[in-house]
Amino acid sequence: MYFADEPEHISVLRDVVRRFVATEMPPDQVRQWDRDHRFPPELFQKLAELGVCGVTIDEEYGGQGRDLVAAIAVIEELSRGGAFAAGPFIHAAFYGGMNISENGSEEQKRTLLPKLAAGEILFAYGLSEPDVGGDLASVTTTARRSEDGKHLILDGFKRWCTGADWADYIYCLVRSYAEAPRYQNLSFVLVPRDTPGMRVHPIEHANLRYTLSSDVIFEGAKIPAENIVGGEAGWNRGWRMLAGKALDVEKLEITAVAFGIAQAAVEEAWEYAQQRKQFGVPISAHQAVRHDLVEARTKLEACRAMLYRGAWLAQEGRPCSVETSMAKLFVADTGVEIALLCQRVMGAYGLAEGHDMERHVRDLLGMPIVGGSSNMQKNNIANGLGLKGAKS
Numbered sequence: 275m276y277f278a279d280e281p282e283h284i285s286v287l288r289d290v291v292r293r294f295v296a297t298e299m300p301p302d303q304v305r306q307w308d309r310d311h312r313f314p315p316e317l318f319q320k321l322a323e324l325g326v327c328g329v330t331i332d333e334e335y336g337g338q339g340r341d342l343v344a345a346i347a348v349i350e351e352l353s354r355g356g357a358f359a360a361g362p363f364i365h366a367a368f369y370g371g372m373n374i375s376e377n378g379s380e381e382q383k384r385t386l387l388p389k390l391a392a393g394e395i396l397f398a399y400g401l402s403e404p405d406v407g408g409d410l411a412s413v414t415t416t417a418r419r420s421e422d423g424k425h426l427i428l429d430g431f432k433r434w435c436t437g438a439d440w441a442d443y444i445y446c447l448v449r450s451y452a453e454a455p456r457y458q459n460l461s462f463v464l465v466p467r468d469t470p471g472m473r474v475h476p477i478e479h480a481n482l483r484y485t486l487s488s489d490v491i492f493e494g495a496k497i498p499a500e501n502i503v504g505g506e507a508g509w510n511r512g513w514r515m516l517a518g519k520a521l522d523v524e525k526l527e528i529t530a531v532a533f534g535i536a537q538a539a540v541e542e543a544w545e546y547a548q549q550r551k552q553f554g555v556p557i558s559a560h561q562a563v564r565h566d567l568v569e570a571r572t573k574l575e576a577c578r579a580m581l582y583r584g585a586w587l588a589q590e591g592r593p594c595s596v597e598t599s600m601a602k603l604f605v606a607d608t609g610v611e612i613a614l615l616c617q618r619v620m621g622a623y624g625l626a627e628g629h630d631m632e633r634h635v636r637d638l639l640g641m642p643i644v645g646g647s648s649n650m651q652k653n654n655i656a657n658g659l660g661l662k663g664a665k666s
């Protein structure tokens with residue numbers, strides 16, 4: 275693991291992505307996307323042309339070879355410009371590339387991974403439901419086989435399905451065998467966009483407005499049986515897929531978004547404090563403001579160390595469920611502290627149009643909830659470390 279210089283190929287990649295953000299994501303445009311609350315497909319198209327979407331995919335399936343540290347660096351750099359490119363990148367490289375690489379059948383890998391690596395298709399995540407948040411083993415959306423066995427029929431209700439209106443497939447967690455014990459009755463299926471019997475209703479929300487999140491209602495929605503993730507061998511093995519290696523990495527991807535946005539918040543407050551004058555001096559000359567700024571920067575460095583340690587462990591294939599939960603917990607919660615410190619430095623302008631800070635605050639406030647809440651990470655850590663007293 276490195277503590278000073280990162281590998282050269284990652285520095286080069288960072289520079290490429292940084293230039294992309296500077297050129298393609300000017301602040302006024304980003305603020306307009308945020309107001310519109312819509313997915314900018316043209317931005318993702320340009321990002322895909324850089325060839326970065328295959329960074330989680332093996333070369334034999336058309337990717338650049340799995341490099342999780344590089345993938346996390348891409349998310350970090352994109353997120354400094356907001357979630358507008360980082361979000362869709364995650365839909366391609368992680369929801370799609372990572373999950374199909376880990377869990378897909380050979381045929382699914384051959385068909386889907388080259389398209390995901392090229393950014394030609396995108397996935398959405400269908401886990402949450404109206405009555406199911408952290409307790410994902412309790413999902414109630416069902417998938418049953420058609421009489422001829424060639425199809426699956428889906429009934430149920432998914433909530434917060436980000437990108438359901440444009441994703442090519444929803445990577446959807448369903449209850450596949452109601453009578454089987456908890457954890458053995460779940461499967462993942464790929465639901466194509468515009469499947470008959472599926473309706474999508476957008477939800478307005480304040481954070482991560484790179485696209486809409488949606489309610490998705492399945493009423494006898496019919497999909498081919500080949501769309502069981504992992505093929506027939508994947509039927510009723512959904513929990514293993516969810517709680518396996520892919521989850522460790524999934525925790526890191528949202529952690530990287532939080533870190534990138536927190537970095538943008540610190541940079542904005544740092545710059546602002548040196549421009550804004552009160553009592554005849556830049557506010558950065560007032561000790562209390564200086565202290566807020568260096569406190570934010572110090573917390574940011576701790577976040578960096580937690581995030582990249584987790585990414586390195588995951589890339590090395592070492593056990594890292596505890597470390598990735600610690601990283602998600604620490605960076606998400608610290609990201610909120612950083613957001614509030616930086617917003618305070620900017621006074622009223624930290625909540626006003628014309629600056630990015632108010633968006634950073636909205637985005638960071640949601641981080642301890644999305645992608646597995648801070649409490650759920652604490653539960654994982656306590657269980658992973660064998661702390662007595664856990665429920666079975």
Ligand SMILES: Cc1cc2nc3c(=O)[nH]c(=O)nc-3n(C[C@H](O)[C@H](O)[C@H](O)COP(=O)(O)OP(=O)(O)OC[C@H]3O[C@@H](n4cnc5c(N)ncnc54)[C@H](O)[C@@H]3O)c2cc1C
Pocket residue numbers: 398399400401402406407408409433434435436437479481482487640643644645646647648649650653
């Ligand atoms: C902008 C946005 C985008 C999203 N995108 C997606 C998506 O694409 N796909 C998807 O499937 N979901 C998505 N989600 C949903 C997100 O993953 C959930 O909000 C998250 O998992 C938490 O679920 P919940 O909000 O229902 O909270 P709940 O699970 O109801 O929890 C509420 C509170 O209770 C606490 N709590 C619950 N159980 C325990 C426990 N056992 N121990 C201690 N504390 C507990 C939680 O920590 C939390 O503080 C998105 C959410 C948002 C806001």
